[in-house]
Amino acid sequence: MHIIVTGGLGHIGSHLILQLIKKNKNYKITVFDSLLTNRYATLFMFAKYKNIKFIEKDLSKSNIDTYVKNTNLVIHLAAITDAQSSILIPEKIENNNLQTTKNITKSCAKYKKNLIFISSTSIYGTQNYIVDEDCKKSELKPQSPYAYFxxxxxxxxxxxxxxxxxxxxxxxFGTIYGYSIGMRFHTAVNKFCWQLYQKQPISIWKTAMKQKRPYLSLKDASSAIIFIITNKIYDNQIYNIVSQNSTVETILRILKSYDKKIKYKFVNNKIMNQLSFEVSPKKFINKGFVFKGNMKKEIFKTLKNLQKFS
Ligand SMILES: NC(=O)c1ccc[n+]([C@@H]2O[C@H](COP(=O)([O-])OP(=O)(O)OC[C@H]3O[C@@H](n4cnc5c(N)ncnc54)[C@H](O)[C@@H]3O)[C@@H](O)[C@H]2O)c1
Incomplete structure (x- = not known):
């Protein structure tokens, strides 16, 4: 089986691709990435594997029809992924993220290829109750250009x-936590790990301490994709993929159990007026998937990997 992974050098791709070839040595993976975020570390790691091929390409500007034609599946991860700073660059998000998805879906449609598209629970925005995939269109309130697109x-x-x-x-997908070679540190849990490692105070949005938000373990993220491939769940549905809904308070408690001396400070943020929102992954669980994400274990693993450099 031949699989294309777009944006495969990033946080999720660098974990997912190794899990895919661990699952099936016969999988042949072609990774497309523009290197927009310079994840060369992932590239060096992939070099060890003969069944991974890498092609540098900006998919917002390129047509990859000839590759899609000869593939079985496209897993589309490529995007500019920093929701917070997307507020300053909406046009760039449109030109890159929206255009890339348009190009990829056009190719999939042309050759009738299966597509796994990674969206985000941030499209729900502010919600008063626990939300699921049946939430009315009018109730979806994306809070950033990243989520809007x-x-x-x-x-x-x-x-x-x-x-x-x-x-x-x-x-x-909920906000990812967990270690990978291509990981980034600008989302909640990972950013806190980085700040702890740097002995900086953990910066918390003023309103966020007791608000619940959806999180996803990186291991669950990769397992969910592999579960879809193994069970051929190409049923044109939307699924929430969330390991748990957590408050920042809970995350801080975990960090404190690693290092009692941690300090935190409250900061302002342009998108912090989001209220708490909880997302239900029941629809995917009903398909037979078991979420195993363990936030404490994955936070500790990230911190231990960082502290190798201390
Ligand atoms: N990490 C999260 O918390 C999270 C949560 C929900 C959804 N997602 C989605 O999952 C996907 C993967 O996320 P990630 O955390 O691995 O992101 P990431 O930023 O770590 O990786 C994205 C990769 O896409 C590449 N890329 C960007 N634009 C490209 C283009 N035009 N052509 C080719 N490559 C391009 C980048 O160079 C980067 O290597 C994204 O679509 C993201 O929106 C991520």
Whole structure:
């Protein structure tokens, strides 16, 4: 089986691809990445594996029809992924993220190839109750250009599904925590790990301490994708992929159990007016998937890997 992974050098891709070839040595993976974020470390790690091929390409500007034609599946991860700073660069997000998804879905439609698209629970924005995939369109309140365009990208793909142009799934991932070689540190849990490692106070959005948000273990993220491939769940559905809904208070408690001396400070943030929101992964659990994410274990692993350099 031949699989294309776009944006495969990043935080999720660098974990997922190793899990894929561990699962099946016959998988042949072609990774496309623009190196926009310079994850060369992942590239050096991939060099050890003969069944991983790397192609540098900006997919917002390129057509990869010839590759898609000869593949069985496209896992589309490529995106600019910093929701917070996307507020300053909405046009760049549109030109990169939306355009890349348009190009990829066009190729999948042309050759009727399965697509796994990674969306985000941030498309829910502010919610008063625990939300699921049936949430009304009018209730979706993306709070950043990143989330706004994710929703647009979802709609393009849903439209393709409806018109039977190709099949696939849309996975709304919670905020990822957990170690990988291509990891980044700008989202909540990972940023806190980095600050702890640097002996800086943990910076917490003023409103966030007791708010619940959806999180996803990196291991669960990769397992969910492998579960879809193994069980051929290309049913054109949207699934929330969330290991747990947690407060910052809970995360701080875990960090404190690693280092009693941690300090924190409250900071302002442009998108902090989001209220608490909890996301239900029941629909995916009902498919038979078991979430095993253990936040404490994965935070400790990240910190231990960082502290090798202390
Ligand atoms: N990490 C999270 O917390 C999280 C949560 C929800 C959804 N997601 C989604 O999962 C996907 C992967 O996330 P990640 O955390 O691995 O992100 P990441 O930023 O670590 O990796 C994204 C990769 O995409 C590449 N890329 C960006 N634009 C590209 C383009 N035009 N052409 C080719 N490559 C391009 C980058 O160079 C980078 O290597 C993204 O679509 C993201 O929106 C991530």
């Amino acid at each position: 994710k929703l647009k990208e979802e709609n393009i793909i849903k439209n393709n599904f409806k018109k039977n142009k190709h099949r696939g799934v849309i996975l709304r």
